[in-house]
Amino acid sequence: MTVIGGFLGAGKTTYLNALIRGGIPENSLIVINDFGDINIDAELIDYRDEQMIQLTNGCICCTLGGTLAERLAKAMRLREAPRAVFIETSGVADPARIADLARVSHRLMLEEVVCLVDGGRIDLNCRDPLIGDTWRAQIQAATRILVNRLSAAHDPQACLGELRRLNAAASIHDMGGGQAGAPTEECSIASPVVAAGHLYHDVASQRGWRSASLAMPHAVDPDRLGDILTGYGDVLLRAKGFVYCLGRQQRQLLQFSGRRLSYRPAPARDGRCQLVCIGRAGPRFEALVATLASLEDGESMGAVL
Template structure:
């Protein structure tokens, strides 16, 4: 413990699907985190991300149904205060922020709280989406506020070409002055996304160049909305995936746990959709039950997506799933 007995706090941030949970799990697997307290914030009434953290259950706390930089500000301060009163005081506190959180506001809470010390703001960036998000009318300012707040900027899914990669990293360095910029050991961007993977290449093709001015205080996510769907029936994974693909224009993120119908039975799987990737993975029966959290652009398209998801769930010819534990 530090000689002044303050507990260091690290904020882990980044836009939806940037790789925050994967980064945290890699740190946990490396063994360099001991006796830490982990706070995980998620948008939606069910915290899907917290179930994916591979750490002691009593040291992972969930902050659901909001963004800790705004609606959950009071809850976060309370959790941090309680952490300092634990008999087994944590050696450090890690806060995984929501994908629509402004990390600077979370950092301010940690910075001002007695007994705590802000140690680091780590921001993950998906390079394959950077140019598109920087220019997006609804989330561009938020994305750039996240990047600008970083002490350390960790960039993954980089373009394969050296020149495009160097140009992208240089641009991100301008957006995050004073931050250390490093690359994350995640797969490179697929060939199909190369033309939009780097910020410079993307804006050159559209005639509009995002500036490197800070947007920390002006960023808002008023154009975003979220919805949580509790699934009553097992679904065919291919049908669900096809439906989500049709709404990529309004859907930024989808994640959850689905009981999938197979030719010879059923299987629990986790679903993660962000950017150009939709990934399925086998999973044990989750405590949340079958649930899907979607985050996207507010409007008729998103409303229609949720209606079609509910319809897909209701049209299955199998009986509803029994609640977990029965």
């Protein structure tokens, strides 16, 4: 069993896709978890959906730990049990809790715990009072650490030194300024059904986190949407999803992390559009959700900042 962890936007799904494209054992089981009630990451994985378990409604290491254990146990009892299991945890999960499932099972053997790290945010994440404990726990759980987006502007030696201080036993690999793997070009897995035009929230905030999910069936102005997301960058840690943009024919994959925003074409089977936002619980986050909802009504941008 391989556990793939890392904070929000660190590149876990990109890395998992790189593993799949590089060749994983036949009859492997892929488990995708997302912090939120729409599993965007599952739609980004290039793998057969009958071989996937999609877990939503929060963090599998705390709210869904029992469910994960039950589903894995059932899979291992099949006549043709999976030869390998790959679990991509949510961005706020503790990978050690997931790895413990293999340590207490006689059917599973832990291969490794891989932690993806955004090199451009090491110092910020380490010092952040909300993020810091979760981020450090992810680093300390790893047997292998992959560092993305680390450039000369970030003082690489100091950043890598901080990671070694937190986990001297893990191997640490600097992937440079790019991602740990090639970007996903196609989105082939259907996400759970969401009724268009309705706003959804997860059942509760966890440890100060908040997620909100929004169905966005109509085309939006990409610049306006980008202004909203960056305008709330103080509370918005991650946004991802699919939207139709004015002036663009194909559905777009939107990615927002560390105030970095990108759009790229994302063909899919059903064309549904939805956006998931994850951030710091509080009035500012609720204002963000209300502002995004107002896109449907064509309201002004006056309340963004």
